[in-house]
Amino acid sequence: xxxxxxxxxxxxxxxxxxxxxxxxxxxxxxxxxxxxxxxxxxxxxxxxxxxxxxxxxxxxxxxxxxxxxxxxxxxxxxxxxxxxxxxxxxxxxxxxxxxxxxxxxxxxxxxxxxxxxxxxxxxxxxxxxxxxxxxxxxxxxxxxxxxxxxxxxxxxxxxxxxxxxxxxxxxxxxxxxxxxxxxxxxxxxxxxxxxxxxxxxxxxxxxxxxxxxxxxxxxxxxxxxxxxxxxxxxxxxxxxxxxxxxxxxxxxxxxxxxxxxxxxxxxxxxxxxxxxxxxxxxxxxxxxxxxxxxxxxxxxxxxxxxxxxxxxxxxxxxxxxxxxxxxxxxxxxxxxxxxxxxxxxxxxxxxxxxxxxxxxxxxxxxxxxxxxxxxxxxxxxxxxxxxxxxxxxxxxxxxxxxxxxxxxxxxxxxxxxxxxxxxxxxxxxxxxxxxxxxxxxxxxxxxxxxxxxxxxxxxxxxxxxxxxxxxxxxxxxxxxxxxx
Numbered sequence: 001x002x003x004x005x006x007x008x009x010x011x012x013x014x015x016x017x018x019x020x021x022x023x024x025x026x027x028x029x030x031x032x033x034x035x036x037x038x039x040x041x042x043x044x045x046x047x048x049x050x051x052x053x054x055x056x057x058x059x060x061x062x063x064x065x066x067x068x069x070x071x072x073x074x075x076x077x078x079x080x081x082x083x084x085x086x087x088x089x090x091x092x093x094x095x096x097x098x099x100x101x102x103x104x105x106x107x108x109x110x111x112x113x114x115x116x117x118x119x120x121x122x123x124x125x126x127x128x129x130x131x132x133x134x135x136x137x138x139x140x141x142x143x144x145x146x147x148x149x150x151x152x153x154x155x156x157x158x159x160x161x162x163x164x165x166x167x168x169x170x171x172x173x174x175x176x177x178x179x180x181x182x183x184x185x186x187x188x189x190x191x192x193x194x195x196x197x198x199x200x201x202x203x204x205x206x207x208x209x210x211x212x213x214x215x216x217x218x219x220x221x222x223x224x225x226x227x228x229x230x231x232x233x234x235x236x237x238x239x240x241x242x243x244x245x246x247x248x249x250x251x252x253x254x255x256x257x258x259x260x261x262x263x264x265x266x267x268x269x270x271x272x273x274x275x276x277x278x279x280x281x282x283x284x285x286x287x288x289x290x291x292x293x294x295x296x297x298x299x300x301x302x303x304x305x306x307x308x309x310x311x312x313x314x315x316x317x318x319x320x321x322x323x324x325x326x327x328x329x330x331x332x333x334x335x336x337x338x339x340x341x342x343x344x345x346x347x348x349x350x351x352x353x354x355x356x357x358x359x360x361x362x363x364x365x366x367x368x369x370x371x372x373x374x375x376x377x378x379x380x381x382x383x384x385x386x387x388x389x390x391x392x393x394x395x396x397x398x399x400x401x402x403x404x405x406x407x408x409x410x411x412x413x414x415x416x417x418x419x420x421x422x423x424x425x426x427x428x429x430x431x432x433x434x435x436x437x438x439x440x441x442x443x444x445x446x447x448x449x450x451x452x453x454x455x456x457x458x459x460x461x462x463x464x465x466x467x468x469x470x471x472x473x474x475x476x477x478x479x480x481x482x483x484x
Contacts, residue, residue: 054185054454059418059483060379061188062327063181063449064334066320066362068354069162070207070341073388073403074411075432076117076351079149080130083430084390085116088398092391096433103156105344105393106404112391114431115401118348127422134355137363138413143422144366144375146482147413150426150435153386153442156407158207158342161385166213166335168446168471175217175462177446178333180471181453182223184460189330192292193226196331198319202340203353209337218464220270222277225335228293228322230314292329295321306364309357317361324368327378341384344393345402366415379417379452386410390432409435412445418452420484443476451478 075081092112106112121130125142138145155161160170167174175183178195187194197214214225244252264272295303295310298321303310309317316338323334338358343350362382369375387410388403409428415421427437447457450471457476461468 055456055459056454058452058454060416060452061377062330062332062334063177063379063381063417063453064323064327064365065177065336066358066365066380066382067165067335067337068341068358068382068384069209069337069339070158070343071161071384071386071388071405071410072341072354073343073347073351074149074409075388075390075403076119076347077132077135077355078130078147078411078413079409079428079432080121080132081116081390081428081430081432083116084114084432087114087431088116089113089396092431092433096429096431098434100408101156103405106389109393112389113396114390115392115396115403118399118401125422127424129422129424132355134352135359137360141363141366141415144370144415145413146415146419146421146423146425147411148425148440148482149409149411149428150437150439151383151387151410151412151442151445152435152439153407153410155386156405158385158405161405161407162207162209162213164442165385167215167217168443168473172212173215173217174469175219175223175471176214176225176335177449177471178214178225178335179216179219179223180460181333181450181455183219183462184450184455185332185453187330188332192289192326192329192331194332195223195225196326196334197225197227198322198334198336199227200314200316200319200336200338202316202338202357203350207339207342209339213337214335218469219462225333230318292325293322295325302368305368307360310361316357317364320361320365321368324365324374327369328372328374343388343402344404346400347402348399369416375416377417379419379449380415381412381449382414383412384410406433408433414482418484420482423482425479425482438479438481440479441475443472444479446471447476448479448482452483 075084090113092114097112117132120133122133122139123129124131124139127142129142129145129147131139131142153161153164155164155170163172164170166176168177176195178197182194185194195214199209211227214227216222216224260272263269295318302321306317306321309315310321312318316336319336319338323336326334340354340357341351343354366375366380369378369380387406387408389406391403393402393404409432425438426435426440428434429436450457450460457470457472457478461470463469
């Protein structure tokens with residue numbers, strides 16, 4: 001009897017084992033189809049997750065960063081300071097400035113006359129959020145936004161500040177945000193790059209942008225941002241040259257791949273593998289890119305939403321629409337750079353033109369994503385590299401003034417992708433010079449972005465030159481209060 005009971009229990013165990021094994025093998029097979037990198041051994045350090053896996057459940061799948069290059073004045077856009085209007089022309093108290101270092105453009109000024117905004121502010125949305133009259137379209141969607149007024153940075157000039165915001169370091173040669181996310185998460189669409197870059201230039205004084213801002217740094221070159229141009233060929237050299245058809249291109253790439261594999265066996269350079277992948281991606285992109293960059297099939301209602309400029313390649317509006325199409329197609333990180341915000345003088349006229357360039361299209365992008373059901377999984381970020389001073393640079397007149405660089409406080413906004421909508425976070429003093437509540441450093445911004453994408457910023461590292469690097473270096477805290 002005991003022997004029969006034992007065999008009975010053994011049969012049950014065998015049956016359970018076989019059923020569980022079947023389910024397990026099926027799960028592995030499905031996982032390998034959905035995530036090809038799942039079972040591949042990474043060439044890099046071993047204590048990290050394979051590409052495409054997150055550390056925890058993500059709130060966002062993709063990011064669109066609307067970079068306002070040159071630093072828009074927070075005092076003319078989101079940070080309303082009526083006290084500045086009352087103190088027009090009075091000198092900034094030394095107790096407020098606190099011995100902060102200045103740029104070479106104002107270091108020799110004897111006085112620092114305070115100046116309030118020339119533009120009116122009104123309350124919008126359910127929470128009565130203040131937004132400038134310069135941005136009526138953005139003001140109309142404040143219930144979708146989280147405006148952070150307490151951003152601060154360490155750099156005081158454009159090049160290091162812009163580099164810091166994009167790479168987490170003021171010096172070059174570090175991977176950009178998009179490259180880190182490409183490295184950590186891989187691609188959602190094998191026929192498109194995981195990181196794309198779009199450039200536009202506004203009407204104002206434009207600070208230059210440069211390829212180090214979307215560089216892969218010490219990561220494999222497959223993670224470098226791919227710049228799209230406004231020409232007939234959005235990506236240069238992607239099309240076949242004359243006399244080369246797709247079949248011959250395929251044969252050429254196959255032979256080139258054989259040669260590269262031979263070189264890899266001889267030299268063992270992992271960059272050779274990266275080149276093979278890049279050639280293969282370029283081949284697949286020949287079909288995917290023309291389709292995703294073609295806006296001719298967009299309905300008139302969408303073109304009206306973004307504004308008439310969206311039909312002109314290379315404009316901010318056209319790039320916003322293209323950013324939606326790229327993101328919708330699975331591009332992990334889309335980076336826009338819009339130049340022209342550096343208003344050291346004639347700020348009133350300059351910022352008016354810049355705001356008109358970006359206001360409608362920025363709001364349209366968020367609205368478009370929302371009506372397509374994509375905003376919840378797409379994080380949209382809008383802002384510059386630092387802020388602007390509350391005092392005038394040079395001669396002050398009520399209708400003609402300029403503002404210098406100001407790293408101590410500036411404003412950015414975010415929408416979608418797990419962000420708490422309809423909120424304002426952080427606070428500056430009544431003169432708009434120092435953060436007095438809930439400061440958010442650039443490293444904190446990066447840590448929060450990665451958290452929303454399901455990544456622990458302290459764990460996503462890459463060993464280089466004997467040490468582990470990460471986007472946030474040795475700092476950064478997730479700003480939990482702005483997460484839904």
